Amino acid sequence: AELAIRIGEAQVLSIPTNGDVKPQRLICNDVPIMFHEMGTTLKAYVAVPVKTSIKSFICELTYLLDKKEVKAIVAKVKILDKEFQSEVLNVPQTTIDLSKKDLERYLKEKEIIAKAYATPNQAPLFYRPFVAPLNSVLTSTYGRKRIYNNQKENQHGGVDFRAAVDTPVPAANSGKVVLAMDLFFSGKTVLIDHGLGIFTMYAHLNKLKTRVGEYVPQNAIIGLSGMTGRVSGPHLHWGVRVNSINVDGMEFIKIK
Structure with a gap:
C-alpha cells in the first residue's frame, strides 16, 4: 500500500x-x-x-x-508538509514561571498521564467513525505555534472549541475512561481509550461527569466545559492521540 x-x-x-x-x-x-x-x-x-x-x-x-x-x-x-499559523496568548505569569510546589505537582501529574496512556486497549472499543465533541466555532486550531506572554513557545496539540461554562461535553466515540482528574495545566481533564492506540482528551472542564474505569458510549456526557487550568478564557480543548502521536482531531473525524 x-x-x-x-x-x-x-x-x-x-x-x-x-x-x-x-x-x-x-x-x-x-x-x-x-x-x-x-x-x-x-x-x-x-x-x-x-x-x-x-x-x-x-x-x-x-x-x-x-x-x-x-x-x-x-x-x-x-x-x-502543512503550514501552521502562530498566535500570542496571555496567561497568568505563575503558569509560566512555576513555583517549586507547582513544578512538583506538574511532574507528578506528568507521570500519572503517562501511566494512563501506557496500557492502551489493543482491540477497538469503537464501532463507528469519530465525531467532534462540539459543533461550535474553533477558537484555536491544531498545530498553531503558541507564544505565551511573549516568552514560552509550543505547538497546539489539540483544537479549541468555543464553549460557555457548563456546556455539556459528549464523548467523541465509545471507549474506556482512563483518567478523570484536575491537572495543573489542563484543569479538570478526561482521557478516553478507544482501543487500537487511539485516545481522546477533554480539558479545562468545569465538572467531571465520569470516572476512571467507566465504559462510555459515543455521545455520552463526560463533563461540563469550563476554564480550569492554564487558560485565557472558557473553552473546550479536545485532543486526539494515535499511537502516541497527537493529531488534528478535525482531520481525524473525516476518516470513515
Whole structure:
C-alpha cells in the first residue's frame, strides 16, 4: 500500500491477509503500531507527528508462516508538509514561571498521564467513525505555534472549541475512561481509550461527569466545559492521540 499523510494527521492502513498467516508485529517508522484483525483484513491507524525531519517511512509486518517469522513491507508512507499559523496568548505569569510546589505537582501529574496512556486497549472499543465533541466555532486550531506572554513557545496539540461554562461535553466515540482528574495545566481533564492506540482528551472542564474505569458510549456526557487550568478564557480543548502521536482531531473525524 502507498499512503500519503500530512504532518499532524493519521490514516487507516488496511492490509489483506490470509488464514495461514499469524500477524505478530506491525512496525511503522521504527515504532510498534497497534493493529486489529477483521476477517481477512488487518487494520491499523498510522500517524505522522507535526514535527518531523523525514520525508517518508515504511511499515513492516512480522508474521508467522509455518512457525517461521517472516517480514514484509506492507506500506510506504510519504509525508506531506502543512503550514501552521502562530498566535500570542496571555496567561497568568505563575503558569509560566512555576513555583517549586507547582513544578512538583506538574511532574507528578506528568507521570500519572503517562501511566494512563501506557496500557492502551489493543482491540477497538469503537464501532463507528469519530465525531467532534462540539459543533461550535474553533477558537484555536491544531498545530498553531503558541507564544505565551511573549516568552514560552509550543505547538497546539489539540483544537479549541468555543464553549460557555457548563456546556455539556459528549464523548467523541465509545471507549474506556482512563483518567478523570484536575491537572495543573489542563484543569479538570478526561482521557478516553478507544482501543487500537487511539485516545481522546477533554480539558479545562468545569465538572467531571465520569470516572476512571467507566465504559462510555459515543455521545455520552463526560463533563461540563469550563476554564480550569492554564487558560485565557472558557473553552473546550479536545485532543486526539494515535499511537502516541497527537493529531488534528478535525482531520481525524473525516476518516470513515
